[in-house]
Amino acid sequence: MSEVKAFAAKEVAADLVAISIERRDVTANDVAIDIMYCGVCHSDIHQVANDWGGSKYPIVPGHEIVGEVIDVGDNVSNFKVGDLVGVGCMVDSCQTCDSCKNDLEQFCEEGMTATYNSKDKHLGGRTFGGYSQRVIVDKEFVLRIPTNLDVKAVAPLLCAGITTYSPLNQWNIKKGDKVGVIGLGGLGHMGIKFARALLAETVMITTSEGKKEDAKRLGADSVLISKDAAAMKAHKGSFDFLLNTVPVGHDANPYIELLKVDGTMVFVGAIEPLEPIHGGGLIMGRKRIAGSLIGGIKETQEMLDFCGEHNIVSDVEMIKMNEINTAFKRVKKNDVKYRFVIDMKSLK
Amino acid sequence: MSEVKAFAAKEVAADLVAISIERRDVTANDVAIDIMYCGVCHSDIHQVANDWGGSKYPIVPGHEIVGEVIDVGDNVSNFKVGDLVGVGCMVDSCQTCDSCKNDLEQFCEEGMTATYNSKDKHLGGRTFGGYSQRVIVDKEFVLRIPTNLDVKAVAPLLCAGITTYSPLNQWNIKKGDKVGVIGLGGLGHMGIKFARALLAETVMITTSEGKKEDAKRLGADSVLISKDAAAMKAHKGSFDFLLNTVPVGHDANPYIELLKVDGTMVFVGAIEPLEPIHGGGLIMGRKRIAGSLIGGIKETQEMLDFCGEHNIVSDVEMIKMNEINTAFKRVKKNDVKYRFVIDMKSLK
Numbered sequence: 001m002s003e004v005k006a007f008a009a010k011e012v013a014a015d016l017v018a019i020s021i022e023r024r025d026v027t028a029n030d031v032a033i034d035i036m037y038c039g040v041c042h043s044d045i046h047q048v049a050n051d052w053g054g055s056k057y058p059i060v061p062g063h064e065i066v067g068e069v070i071d072v073g074d075n076v077s078n079f080k081v082g083d084l085v086g087v088g089c090m091v092d093s094c095q096t097c098d099s100c101k102n103d104l105e106q107f108c109e110e111g112m113t114a115t116y117n118s119k120d121k122h123l124g125g126r127t128f129g130g131y132s133q134r135v136i137v138d139k140e141f142v143l144r145i146p147t148n149l150d151v152k153a154v155a156p157l158l159c160a161g162i163t164t165y166s167p168l169n170q171w172n173i174k175k176g177d178k179v180g181v182i183g184l185g186g187l188g189h190m191g192i193k194f195a196r197a198l199l200a201e202t203v204m205i206t207t208s209e210g211k212k213e214d215a216k217r218l219g220a221d222s223v224l225i226s227k228d229a230a231a232m233k234a235h236k237g238s239f240d241f242l243l244n245t246v247p248v249g250h251d252a253n254p255y256i257e258l259l260k261v262d263g264t265m266v267f268v269g270a271i272e273p274l275e276p277i278h279g280g281g282l283i284m285g286r287k288r289i290a291g292s293l294i295g296g297i298k299e300t301q302e303m304l305d306f307c308g309e310h311n312i313v314s315d316v317e318m319i320k321m322n323e324i325n326t327a328f329k330r331v332k333k334n335d336v337k338y339r340f341v342i343d344m345k346s347l348k
Numbered sequence: 349m350s351e352v353k354a355f356a357a358k359e360v361a362a363d364l365v366a367i368s369i370e371r372r373d374v375t376a377n378d379v380a381i382d383i384m385y386c387g388v389c390h391s392d393i394h395q396v397a398n399d400w401g402g403s404k405y406p407i408v409p410g411h412e413i414v415g416e417v418i419d420v421g422d423n424v425s426n427f428k429v430g431d432l433v434g435v436g437c438m439v440d441s442c443q444t445c446d447s448c449k450n451d452l453e454q455f456c457e458e459g460m461t462a463t464y465n466s467k468d469k470h471l472g473g474r475t476f477g478g479y480s481q482r483v484i485v486d487k488e489f490v491l492r493i494p495t496n497l498d499v500k501a502v503a504p505l506l507c508a509g510i511t512t513y514s515p516l517n518q519w520n521i522k523k524g525d526k527v528g529v530i531g532l533g534g535l536g537h538m539g540i541k542f543a544r545a546l547l548a549e550t551v552m553i554t555t556s557e558g559k560k561e562d563a564k565r566l567g568a569d570s571v572l573i574s575k576d577a578a579a580m581k582a583h584k585g586s587f588d589f590l591l592n593t594v595p596v597g598h599d600a601n602p603y604i605e606l607l608k609v610d611g612t613m614v615f616v617g618a619i620e621p622l623e624p625i626h627g628g629g630l631i632m633g634r635k636r637i638a639g640s641l642i643g644g645i646k647e648t649q650e651m652l653d654f655c656g657e658h659n660i661v662s663d664v665e666m667i668k669m670n671e672i673n674t675a676f677k678r679v680k681k682n683d684v685k686y687r688f689v690i691d692m693k694s695l696k
Contacts, residue, residue: 099609104609107609107632107633107634167634170634249624249627261447261452261455266634267627267630267631268631269627270627270631271626271627271628271631272626272627272628273624273625273626273627274624274625274626274627275624276597276621276622276623276624277621277622277625278619278620278621278622279597279615279617279618279619279620279621279622279639280619280620280639281639282615282637282638282639283615283616283618283619283639283640283641284455284639284641285455285639285641286455286515286518286614286638286639286640286641287638287639288636288637288638289630289636289637289638290630290634290635290636290637291627291628291629291630291631291632291633291634291635292631292634293631293632293633293634
């Protein structure tokens with residue numbers, strides 16, 4: 001074991017402060033990573049605040065990790081010292097259940113080991129995330145980062161990226177499909193980039209007129225203001241697919257009306273109860289709604305490779321580790337375009 | 349035009365009474381059908397009561413029609429006098445829009461012409477349904493009935509049959525899939541028969557312990573009582589597919605929990621608002637919910653042919669035309685196993 005510096009919340013909804021944590025020794029299957037950058041995900045804030053229950057303190061958040069390999073175990077042949085790698089929301093799973101065998105480790109029947117605030121199989125206690133200098137991860141949960149990308153802006157791909165890429169991939173979005181991305185934030189801005197790269201007709205759907213210009217800059221072909229009843233009516237029944245990134249419960253019925261026959265809307269943000277959905281709205285046009293949660297390791301690597309080919313990264317604002325508490329406050333106000341990334345060299 | 353006897357509601361929620369209606373002359377594309385049997389669908393009662401709005405009186409209900417061809421127009425080559433045929437929920441559509449070209453006439457972009465209470469393109473006024481002696485229908489909306497089936501019990505296939513067959517077909521239910529049919533009524537009893545014929549492991553899901561024996565007689569491999577929390581827990585995460593035939597708004601969350609990763613629940617009955625669905629319940633396991641509405645003409649013919657091959661018909665209780673008002677009252681109390689069928693010879 002070794003001591004590593006980290007930033008943690010010591011109790012519910014507390015400011016993050018510098019602490020020391022223990023990282024395990026590198027076992028035969030492990031990769032040791034010197035963390036260069038870590039993205040700030042809204043779920044970090046939820047877990048620090050114990051909004052979802054189950055938070056155990058201290059919590060070291062961070063599951064959008066990019067770094068350099070500094071050591072590998074004896075069984076590790078696919079990574080070597082000096083490689084640029086990433087770690088996302090998971091650091092382990094049973095690797096034997098049907099979900100794991102189907103490359104859906106996020107739905108491991110025994111429960112995946114989350115990158116932080118999850119039971120630590122090695123040291124006992126809880127896993128600690130990427131707001132720290134170093135992390136030791138099983139080789140099956142380490143991703144390869146394409147070296148042509150701006151490495152600072154890669155970190156959010158590990159959560160925001162895969163969360164939005166996976167549903168577009170699962171539902172086979174292709175050239176010419178009309179895709180709407182609902183909500184322009186950390187997830188939504190990645191959704192636009194992916195839908196555009198897949199050559200879909202990409203429509204940003206937002207409540208806010210003020211986001212129009214930015215949506216177009218990010219690659220949206222057009223912008224639909226959801227408060228504009230006439231515009232919503234004009235787009236009725238026209239979408240093949242909707243990527244719903246709204247992070248809270250909401251009235252999804254107006255979006256269902258936008259779908260074509262056999263069209264699908266996938267929720268990636270709203271884990272709360274939705275307002276009552278009209279059964280008739282699904283039955284007429286046999287429309288589909290579904291959820292999606294990050295993606296498996298294989299698909300995450302495919303996403304990163306896709307980003308390498310299409311030169312896709314996140315739009316980021318770099319911060320130092322000791323600016324994290326201000327960053328949290330700004331995320332809560334949606335005041336970031338579109339993801340904070342911590343420069344981990346600032347943690348000394 | 350010719351005069352035909354029929355049974356109709358003359359005003360909102362009124363008893364049905366004998367009236368005379370006009371049927372058009374047989375045009376070049378038409379098939380004239382002497383109606384032998386007509387099923388009683390719950391939607392007949394809703395429309396007589398104007399529960400969904402839009403009812404225009406008099407209404408002659410009936411969209412589960414089986415009869416014999418008595419005349420055909422000059423352009424009709426696929427049917428001849430004496431053929432046993434059926435008519436379901438539609439008698440016309442634009443036949444040129446994308447939905448119609450994709451054999452989804454039920455989603456015709458101009459609106460399909462329903463068998464009754466729909467704008468009549470030929471005579472003006474409204475279309476009149478199958479609670480009558482005769483009907484004249486465009487050849488593209490006439491179905492061929494396999495002659496090996498018990499013809500009295502075929503009529504409900506034209507609505508209850510296709511409504512339950514279509515989602516199982518769309519979602520590619522196959523041997524070994526675990527399928528739950530929620531609700532045992534006119535739709536549910538057909539769902540069991542189809543799921544069983546498709547060699548799925550078929551589970552009847554019902555609130556009512558009293559329906560166990562009948563569900564097994566109809567072909568269910570087992571019965572899950574949805575009020576039994578321990579039983580529901582035991583089946584958690586185990587279903588590939590759920591066919592939800594509950595005809596009213598309800599709490600669908602406990603059923604979503606029954607689905608496997610990537611499992612799907614299709615609603616065919618509930619056109620009202622559902623109780624709030626938890627977004628997290630869809631996201632964890634990326635589960636899917638969808639709707640389905642009857643089926644297109646091509647699929648309806650496939651369903652009838654499938655019934656011919658597998659000797660599937662509805663469980664019916666035969667009534668005379670003048671017993672219709674009592675039958676309506678009994679349908680409202682779920683007091684029928686599982687579909688009333690009117691012997692149209694009784695209408696004199």
